[in-house]
Amino acid sequence: MADTGTPATGTPDTAPHTGPGTGALEAGFDATVAADRRIEPRDWMPEGYRRTLIRQIAQHAHSEIIGMQPEGNWILRAPSLRRKAILLAKVQDEAGHGMYLYAAAETLGVDREDLTERLIDSRQKYSSIFNYPALSYADIGVIGWLVDGAAICNQVPLCRCSYGPYARAMIRICKEESFHQRQGYELLLAMVKGTDAQRTMVQESVDRWWWPSLMMFGPPDGDSPNTRQSMAWGIKRHTNDELRQRFVDMSVPQAAALGVTLPDADLRWNAERGAHDYGEPDWAEFKAVVSGSGPANAQRVAHRRRAHENGAWVREAAQAWADKQAARAARKDAA
Amino acid sequence: MSPHAEEEDATNAYQSLSETTGHDDPRWAFGSGFEDVQAEIEAPVPDGVDAADLAEYCLMLGDDALVCSHRISEWVSNAPELEEEVALANTALDLLGQARVLLSRAGHVEGAGRDEDALAYLRSDAEFRNVGLAETGDDLDFGVAVARLLVFSTWRLALLSRLVGSRDPVVAAVAAKGVKELTYHRDWAARWTLRLGDGTDESHRRMQAGLEEVWPHVEELFRTSEVEHRLVTAGVATDPAETRGEVDAVLDQVFAAATLTRPDRPGRGTLGGRGGRQGSHTEALGLVLDRMQSLARAHPGASW
Amino acid sequence: MNEPTPRRTWPLYEVFVRGKRGLNHVHVGSLHAADDEMALHNARDVYTRRNEGVSIWVVRADLITASSPDEKDPFFAPSADKVYRHPTFYAIPDEVPHL
Numbered sequence: 001m002a003d004t005g006t007p008a009t010g011t012p013d014t015a016p017h018t019g020p021g022t023g024a025l026e027a028g029f030d031a032t033v034a035a036d037r038r039i040e041p042r043d044w045m046p047e048g049y050r051r052t053l054i055r056q057i058a059q060h061a062h063s064e065i066i067g068m069q070p071e072g073n074w075i076l077r078a079p080s081l082r083r084k085a086i087l088l089a090k091v092q093d094e095a096g097h098g099m100y101l102y103a104a105a106e107t108l109g110v111d112r113e114d115l116t117e118r119l120i121d122s123r124q125k126y127s128s129i130f131n132y133p134a135l136s137y138a139d140i141g142v143i144g145w146l147v148d149g150a151a152i153c154n155q156v157p158l159c160r161c162s163y164g165p166y167a168r169a170m171i172r173i174c175k176e177e178s179f180h181q182r183q184g185y186e187l188l189l190a191m192v193k194g195t196d197a198q199r200t201m202v203q204e205s206v207d208r209w210w211w212p213s214l215m216m217f218g219p220p221d222g223d224s225p226n227t228r229q230s231m232a233w234g235i236k237r238h239t240n241d242e243l244r245q246r247f248v249d250m251s252v253p254q255a256a257a258l259g260v261t262l263p264d265a266d267l268r269w270n271a272e273r274g275a276h277d278y279g280e281p282d283w284a285e286f287k288a289v290v291s292g293s294g295p296a297n298a299q300r301v302a303h304r305r306r307a308h309e310n311g312a313w314v315r316e317a318a319q320a321w322a323d324k325q326a327a328r329a330a331r332k333d334a335a
Numbered sequence: 336m337s338p339h340a341e342e343e344d345a346t347n348a349y350q351s352l353s354e355t356t357g358h359d360d361p362r363w364a365f366g367s368g369f370e371d372v373q374a375e376i377e378a379p380v381p382d383g384v385d386a387a388d389l390a391e392y393c394l395m396l397g398d399d400a401l402v403c404s405h406r407i408s409e410w411v412s413n414a415p416e417l418e419e420e421v422a423l424a425n426t427a428l429d430l431l432g433q434a435r436v437l438l439s440r441a442g443h444v445e446g447a448g449r450d451e452d453a454l455a456y457l458r459s460d461a462e463f464r465n466v467g468l469a470e471t472g473d474d475l476d477f478g479v480a481v482a483r484l485l486v487f488s489t490w491r492l493a494l495l496s497r498l499v500g501s502r503d504p505v506v507a508a509v510a511a512k513g514v515k516e517l518t519y520h521r522d523w524a525a526r527w528t529l530r531l532g533d534g535t536d537e538s539h540r541r542m543q544a545g546l547e548e549v550w551p552h553v554e555e556l557f558r559t560s561e562v563e564h565r566l567v568t569a570g571v572a573t574d575p576a577e578t579r580g581e582v583d584a585v586l587d588q589v590f591a592a593a594t595l596t597r598p599d600r601p602g603r604g605t606l607g608g609r610g611g612r613q614g615s616h617t618e619a620l621g622l623v624l625d626r627m628q629s630l631a632r633a634h635p636g637a638s639w
Numbered sequence: 640m641n642e643p644t645p646r647r648t649w650p651l652y653e654v655f656v657r658g659k660r661g662l663n664h665v666h667v668g669s670l671h672a673a674d675d676e677m678a679l680h681n682a683r684d685v686y687t688r689r690n691e692g693v694s695i696w697v698v699r700a701d702l703i704t705a706s707s708p709d710e711k712d713p714f715f716a717p718s719a720d721k722v723y724r725h726p727t728f729y730a731i732p733d734e735v736p737h738l
Binding site: 314 | 537
Binding site: 042096099100103106111112113169172315318319321322325 | 647648649651668669670671673674677685705
């Protein structure tokens with residue numbers, strides 16, 4: 001598999017992935033996961049585990065980087081200087097999160113440049129949510145509240161993921177995400193206390209983002225073939241539907257406190273279950289967005305490609321300069 | 336696992352996260368340090384200083400930072416590498432922080448009830464007091480962006496390091512903090528100038544082209560306005576003309592190491608003797624403000 | 640060491656930060672940079688958000704010799720930060736749950 005070429009970390013996985021003697025290695029791996037201890041880069045791991053992690057971490061990293069675009073779209077127009085500073089800091093965090101995650105993926109023997117190329121060639125995916133456009137400033141608040149809220153639901157369990165580098169990256173990321181969610185909610189609170197136009201803007205934004213946010217947890221459990229294996233490996237801790245339910249239950253009182261309506265006629269408290277019943281997301285739309293025909297897929301990937309290609313001469317120059325410096329230092333040493 | 340147990344796990348994770356959250360660094364303008372600055376913003380105008388002059392001076396320094404921050408922010412999600420996304424955003428945030436304090440001070444000293452946002456969002460381009468260099472666009476050409484920041488940060492660092500002793504407490508506070516920030520910006524820009532200037536043939540060409548593009552705006556940086564003249568006497572401002580030697584020396588050193596040539600291009604002329612400090616700008620500023628102000632202006636009376 | 644063709648990616652560096660006096664440097668993560676100076680600069684941006692007074696080590700990942708397969712990496716060190724990065728900065732009414 002091309003993913004497992006030369007590890008870029010200097011801590012190569014020297015253990016064989018397959019072949020004779022893997023039985024004991026596999027037993028050791030299973031015991032570590034079963035004991036809720038962490039797998040580290042130099043440990044033996046099943047090839048499927050490695051491949052699953054690379055795919056998941058890369059998608060997660062791509063999501064952070066692509067996710068900069070809908071919000072970055074509003075930095076220059078932020079309606080107050082305080083909001084501008086907050087948004088700039090938030091989008092900057094997302095770049096940082098992308099870096100942490102790419103670094104975690106690199107411990108598995110892939111290279112960030114390769115992952116970036118897979119992204120801009122549409123060979124790897126990112127969260128479907130970022131294929132929706134950010135059309136008003138209320139979207140900045142709603143992205144923080146709902147999208148980052150959903151991300152937190154997904155990500156907090158990952159702080160206990162069986163793969164050490166991923167779990168550690170997630171701890172740092174979750175810490176910052178909770179700031180993101182709160183700043184979003186606080187913006188919405190300010191807006192609903194403002195003018196009628198602002199309240200309308202908030203409701204309109206919630207109407208657009210609610211269903212895509214629910215889709216962030218992935219397809220229903222019956223339609224999510226990888227979930228069981230990921231849970232057995234300790235990569236995933238809860239099913240898609242469990243997390244989605246938690247998100248709905250969390251969001252309903254928050255929406256009430258804002259005075260906005262969640263656009264779901266079937267949403268109601270079910271005392272028997274001790275949870276909210278809610279309507280079915282439009283899974284046909286989800287599939288369309290995931291497979292590339294969402295409202296903003298082409299734009300997002302083209303933007304990332306343009307940035308990467310426009311930066312090529314800069315990256316090359318820095319490398320050329322570093323090589324020249326190294327050669328000069330070597331000549332000096334020799335003299 | 337019961338749903339209840341899962342809930343506890345999530346809560347515990349949050350707890351452990353909050354425990355690892357450090358305390359605020361008072362060195363950030365709008366970190367916890369802002370509370371101190373907030374008190375200073377309302378400090379009385381120093382004796383013998385004309386309030387209108389002081390307000391105008393704070394606008395000059397504040398608008399330079401605000402408009403330059405806007406230009407750097409255009410790079411968000413467009414940087415040549417992820418590490419540089421973070422570096423550029425840090426620089427934009429630093430300058431935005433300086434702008435906020437300075438505009439707040441200008442509004443307070445002016446005494447007409449305008450806050451930082453009224454000044455940023457409700458003035459026309461002719462009311463802005465920034466130099467032309469700050470508003471120069473780069474069309475996402477990294478060579479131009481680096482050239483602009485190299486010149487801007489070298490000049491602003493020279494200014495701020497002289498303003499640490501200003502008799503106005505807010506100007507002095509912004510300067511004290513800004514010196515550290517600008518030192519960092521200048522270092523970043525100088526290192527990139529070296530890499531691009533002495534990197535590949537293409538990067539050399541593009542870095543030199545970037546310098547040529549921003550160079551017509553250099554002369555204005557050392558032009559002393561009437562307001563600055565008066566405030567130098569009053570112990571509040573520094574004379575930008577006096578920074579020329581330091582700025583030239585730094586730039587020449589960088590150019591030499593980067594195998595670049597100091598551009599030889601005429602400076603952008605004034606209009607009836609007026610330049611950026613008097614509200615006479617390039618066409619670019621109007622476009623910057625159209626974008627910056629559009630949402631705020633579309634919702635008068637809104638609170639964000 | 641000399642490579643005939645230019646590398647496509649800047650090399651990977653590992654970053655170690657001394658959070659405050661009296662503590663050891665702790666591994667906090669990694670980044671890409673073309674040279675040591677850039678790595679140091681970027682480490683400061685990314686991992687300490689320029690919290691002055693801390694000491695940073697950067698080392699090219701391919702220069703590290705590693706020993707034990709049973710390694711235990713420390714958690715990320717805490718970083719002091721802008722106030723609006725902190726959840727507590729935002730005034731959220733107490734009655735709003737789960738934020």
